[in-house]
Amino acid sequence: MYVCLRCGYVFTKEEMEEYFNVFKCPRCGYRILRKVRRETPKRVKAI
Numbered sequence: 001m002y003v004c005l006r007c008g009y010v011f012t013k014e015e016m017e018e019y020f021n022v023f024k025c026p027r028c029g030y031r032i033l034r035k036v037r038r039e040t041p042k043r044v045k046a047i
Contacts, residue, residue, distance in 0.1 A: 001036040004028060010036065 003010045004025035011026055019026045023033055 002033045003036055004030050005032045005034060006030040 001010060001012055002016065002023075004027065007025060007028045007030065009025055009027045016023065016026055020029075022031075024031055025033065
């Protein structure tokens with residue numbers, strides 16, 4: 001999941017690749033994107 005910093009549109013990588021071959025927002029064409037992360041941290045078992 002990615003979010004456009006200009007328009008705030010949230011989209012997937014597959015949706016982005018339908019319109020463009022490069023990293024661009026499908027709605028506005030802006031090239032600066034941010035990857036959306038999980039709200040909770042991932043738990044890793046200690047060794």
